[in-house]
Amino acid sequence: MQALRLGIIGVGLIGGSLAKDLKLRGFANHVFGVDLNKENLELAKKIEIVDRHGPLTEVVKNVDIIVIATPVNVISKILPTILDLISDDVTVTDMGSTKKAIALSVKGHPKRDQYVASHPMAGTENSGAGAALSGLFDHKAAVICDQNESSDHHLNRVRLMYQTLKMRIIEMTSFEHDQHAAFVSHLSHISSFVLATTVLDKEKNKETIFNLAGGGFESTVRLAKSSPEMWAPIFEQNREDVLIALEAYREHLDRFYESLKNENYEETKKIMEESNKIRKVLSKINTNSTREES
Amino acid sequence: MQALRLGIIGVGLIGGSLAKDLKLRGFANHVFGVDLNKENLELAKKIEIVDRHGPLTEVVKNVDIIVIATPVNVISKILPTILDLISDDVTVTDMGSTKKAIALSVKGHPKRDQYVASHPMAGTENSGAGAALSGLFDHKAAVICDQNESSDHHLNRVRLMYQTLKMRIIEMTSFEHDQHAAFVSHLSHISSFVLATTVLDKEKNKETIFNLAGGGFESTVRLAKSSPEMWAPIFEQNREDVLIALEAYREHLDRFYESLKNENYEETKKIMEESNKIRKVLSKINTNSTREES
Numbered sequence: 001m002q003a004l005r006l007g008i009i010g011v012g013l014i015g016g017s018l019a020k021d022l023k024l025r026g027f028a029n030h031v032f033g034v035d036l037n038k039e040n041l042e043l044a045k046k047i048e049i050v051d052r053h054g055p056l057t058e059v060v061k062n063v064d065i066i067v068i069a070t071p072v073n074v075i076s077k078i079l080p081t082i083l084d085l086i087s088d089d090v091t092v093t094d095m096g097s098t099k100k101a102i103a104l105s106v107k108g109h110p111k112r113d114q115y116v117a118s119h120p121m122a123g124t125e126n127s128g129a130g131a132a133l134s135g136l137f138d139h140k141a142a143v144i145c146d147q148n149e150s151s152d153h154h155l156n157r158v159r160l161m162y163q164t165l166k167m168r169i170i171e172m173t174s175f176e177h178d179q180h181a182a183f184v185s186h187l188s189h190i191s192s193f194v195l196a197t198t199v200l201d202k203e204k205n206k207e208t209i210f211n212l213a214g215g216g217f218e219s220t221v222r223l224a225k226s227s228p229e230m231w232a233p234i235f236e237q238n239r240e241d242v243l244i245a246l247e248a249y250r251e252h253l254d255r256f257y258e259s260l261k262n263e264n265y266e267e268t269k270k271i272m273e274e275s276n277k278i279r280k281v282l283s284k285i286n287t288n289s290t291r292e293e294s
Numbered sequence: 295m296q297a298l299r300l301g302i303i304g305v306g307l308i309g310g311s312l313a314k315d316l317k318l319r320g321f322a323n324h325v326f327g328v329d330l331n332k333e334n335l336e337l338a339k340k341i342e343i344v345d346r347h348g349p350l351t352e353v354v355k356n357v358d359i360i361v362i363a364t365p366v367n368v369i370s371k372i373l374p375t376i377l378d379l380i381s382d383d384v385t386v387t388d389m390g391s392t393k394k395a396i397a398l399s400v401k402g403h404p405k406r407d408q409y410v411a412s413h414p415m416a417g418t419e420n421s422g423a424g425a426a427l428s429g430l431f432d433h434k435a436a437v438i439c440d441q442n443e444s445s446d447h448h449l450n451r452v453r454l455m456y457q458t459l460k461m462r463i464i465e466m467t468s469f470e471h472d473q474h475a476a477f478v479s480h481l482s483h484i485s486s487f488v489l490a491t492t493v494l495d496k497e498k499n500k501e502t503i504f505n506l507a508g509g510g511f512e513s514t515v516r517l518a519k520s521s522p523e524m525w526a527p528i529f530e531q532n533r534e535d536v537l538i539a540l541e542a543y544r545e546h547l548d549r550f551y552e553s554l555k556n557e558n559y560e561e562t563k564k565i566m567e568e569s570n571k572i573r574k575v576l577s578k579i580n581t582n583s584t585r586e587e588s
Contacts, residue, residue, distance in 0.1 A: 121506055121507070123509070125510075141508075180502055180506050181506065184502070184506040187492065188489060191489050192485075192569075196571075198543045200568065200575075211462070212415055212464075213478055213575075219514070220514055220517055223513070224570065224572050225573040225576075226566070228567050228570065232566065239554055243555060247551075248495070250547060250551070253484075256487065256540075261537060265529075268530075269522045272520070272522035275518040278518050279519040281507075282507070
């Protein structure tokens with residue numbers, strides 16, 4: 001393939017990991033970084049994630065493909081401006097965890113076909129360029145949304161980008177994406193945030209948590225370390241679907257609570273047996289991917 | 295140290311992992327296994343976790359220390375019988391995730407001082423002798439409860455056992471243990487069981503979960519694979535404290551839900567910032583232990 005000049009808006013965990021592997025694997029030959037956090041940008045330069053950095057008005061003139069990897073509220077804000085600024089052959093994609101609100105921000109834009117809506121289902125609880133990891137995306141899923149709105153040329157570039165990252169590409173509408181993401185991704189984060197605040201609130205002596213936490217607590221609460229700056233806008237943009245997911249979660253929680261309250265242990269056991277079915281679903285993931293935990 | 299003859303009642307993940315390391319590290323020179331599941335026992339023999347197996351009446355006559363690693367309802371049931379059967383120099387301990395109900399089962403027993411109540415805070419979501427792992431307990435915490443009820447000779451043996459397993463020993467009452475365990479351990483399991491049933495219930499097409507699950511969902515839902523046979527009796531024995539923990543969790547969940555429902559994103563962000571404090575508590579664990587996820 002012909003190596004491209006890559007622009008990364010937001011050189012954090014996602015943008016940084018992506019830049020690393022796309023250059024390493026020959027998709028990009030030059031990485032131009034934009035980031036509001038100067039310290040982070042200097043770090044990205046120092047650890048050679050970006051070759052050059054500068055303002056947005058500069059990057060749009062010097063790259064073939066732009067990847068926006070900022071918090072989702074910033075994506076909706078700058079995406080129309082970026083489309084305004086680019087020439088006809090430049091491709092734009094984003095890494096946002098929500099898709100509906102972002103799609104809306106460029107609905108009917110004359111250059112809409114140069115934008116490919118996407119969401120790679122990968123990440124860790126850490127943030128910033130220093131958290132960037134080679135191989136972060138390998139064997140995970142990348143969702144491309146509303147592909148009919150993008151032209152083939154730009155779609156193919158983004159597909160090639162995800163193939164270079166060794167990702168499985170899945171296509172759906174931005175509506176479908178947000179519904180499923182609310183359950184499979186956003187809800188995990190909330191259950192983890194809530195577990196952390198509950199335990200921190202109860203255990204005034206933090207030494208007790210340290211003393212008693214085993215690997216189980218640690219893995220369940222891991223996402224509670226995630227960045228509020230990244231996640232508050234996700235919950236805001238996907239508010240309706242997240243509320244639906246939370247209502248469903250609360251119903252299932254109440255079912256468990258009632259079974260215990262009523263000493264209906266057959267029911268408690270039945271809930272656990274149902275939940276055990278997740279093992280089969282996840283084992284398929286583990287067969288196909290590098291496990292984070294192994 | 296003088297090597298002891300070790301009896302393991304319930305040769306599963308916990309009993310098996312313990313037997314492996316205690317023999318490897320010279321605490322035990324002979325392991326005698328008891329298990330109701332013959333297939334599991336044959337496997338334990340085959341993979342050399344146990345040297346010999348037989349009925350409970352046989353093991354009590356041929357070992358120096360007995361470790362009960364069955365589900366907690368079985369512990370409360372067989373612990374008094376085991377105390378009835380053993381001679382004066384035999385030590386008994388258990389690995390139960392609850393302590394109050396078990397303590398009650400031997401309250402006032404003439405041989406109560408030969409029993410040391412304990413709970414090693416370690417495990418994985420897998421079960422059976424085949425899941426046994428060397429190093430499972432290293433650098434984790436072992437709780438010893440109601441130590442005044444046990445004689446020094448037997449306490450010291452159990453302490454030495456946990457030191458051999460490279461565990462940090464913490465002492466508290468069985469009442470304190472159950473309260474803290476409800477929040478730090480049992481609640482993690484329930485939030486994970488509930489997340490699994492919610493997502494499995496919503497996503498009728500299991501392919502969608504497979505397609506969209508990233509490392510975040512996987513780690514949050516990992517405990518949902520845990521054994522219902524092991525966990526139903528834990529929730530039953532620690533019912534009151536678990537209900538209190540669930541009520542607190544539900545309050546924190548409602549607080550998150552309301553913040554989103556009312557579009558009070560400052561509050562949503564504040565909850566996440568509070569929950570981020572768990573990072574500092576957990577980083578202390580990671581500095582001191584082998585991380586499961588690294």
